[in-house]
Amino acid sequence: MGGGMVLNLGKRTDPDPYLTKPVRTERFDLVSCTTAEALKITLPWASNPDILHNLMYDKPAYTRLQWVKAMGKPDGRHLFYHAIVAREIKGTIGAHRIRIDRSGTAAMSIVLTAKSWWGKGVFEEVRTGLMDHFSGSPDVMRFAGRVLSRNVSSIYNYQKLGFRLIGYDRKSWLSPVTGEHADTMYFEYLAEDWRETRGLVPA
Amino acid sequence: MTGGDAARDLLAEALGLAPGEVGEATALESCEAWDSLAHFRIVTALEARLGRSLDPMEIVGLRGFADVAKLLG
Numbered sequence: 001m002g003g004g005m006v007l008n009l010g011k012r013t014d015p016d017p018y019l020t021k022p023v024r025t026e027r028f029d030l031v032s033c034t035t036a037e038a039l040k041i042t043l044p045w046a047s048n049p050d051i052l053h054n055l056m057y058d059k060p061a062y063t064r065l066q067w068v069k070a071m072g073k074p075d076g077r078h079l080f081y082h083a084i085v086a087r088e089i090k091g092t093i094g095a096h097r098i099r100i101d102r103s104g105t106a107a108m109s110i111v112l113t114a115k116s117w118w119g120k121g122v123f124e125e126v127r128t129g130l131m132d133h134f135s136g137s138p139d140v141m142r143f144a145g146r147v148l149s150r151n152v153s154s155i156y157n158y159q160k161l162g163f164r165l166i167g168y169d170r171k172s173w174l175s176p177v178t179g180e181h182a183d184t185m186y187f188e189y190l191a192e193d194w195r196e197t198r199g200l201v202p203a
Numbered sequence: 204m205t206g207g208d209a210a211r212d213l214l215a216e217a218l219g220l221a222p223g224e225v226g227e228a229t230a231l232e233s234c235e236a237w238d239s240l241a242h243f244r245i246v247t248a249l250e251a252r253l254g255r256s257l258d259p260m261e262i263v264g265l266r267g268f269a270d271v272a273k274l275l276g
Contacts, residue, residue: 119241160232185259
């Protein structure tokens with residue numbers, strides 16, 4: 001074999017060394033989880049009908065095995081679960097999920113299991129930190145969120161961060177609990193617009 | 204009671220402020236007391252006052268004093 005230059009780009013399935021870096025905000029450490037860590041943090045969601053409803057899962061409850069499959073496997077490239085660790089109490093108060101598709105759309109959702117932290121600006125701080133970080137990757141083109149039209153708090157949070165409402169689908173989700181259809185809304189924020197608004201430069 | 208007066212009272216209660224602290228400049232982006240829980244309280248209070256559910260576009264359009272006053276006008 002000749003001595004030509006060999007490019008080592010790494011396998012596209014390897015964790016992304018930039019995206020998997022921990023993110024630190026004013027009050028929280030956002031730690032990218034392994035599968036086992038994500039399972040430990042999110043397993044209580046599997047039996048919480050309110051959380052499953054707001055995240056629009058297909059079942060009203062999941063067994064552990066079902067949840068492993070439904071949760072997905074965080075790979076550090078396409079699917080991320082970040083533990084939200086509050087430094088003040090040295091404890092995990094929730095988790096944030098990001099799924100990046102092949103077009104670069106980062107679909108996001110967040111669950112705060114510690115109710116004592118509700119209404120304290122956690123969503124805004126956590127998402128700002130993660131969007132600052134993820135918008136620095138060339139693999140992320142846009143951020144997106146889908147919420148139930150009656151999820152008033154989530155709608156508020158998207159609006160507060162400056163997300164644009166791009167769609168409203170009537171009766172687009174069938175609740176496995178009530179058997180009724182619900183309306184959903186789509187919000188988006190382009191990564192380049194976020195960087196510009198925040199005065200960031202790509203990593 | 205005008206829509207503006209009703210909006211002032213409703214927002215003051217939902218935001219935990221004195222009525223005198225609420226005015227036309229009170230808005231989601233700039234009012235510190237207008238957090239996600241307060242937003243939920245505003246929607247709930249409006250629905251109770253109007254006797255109907257707000258439609259999704261009305262909820263998305265709730266960004267400040269004028270939006271609340273318009274619904275109550």
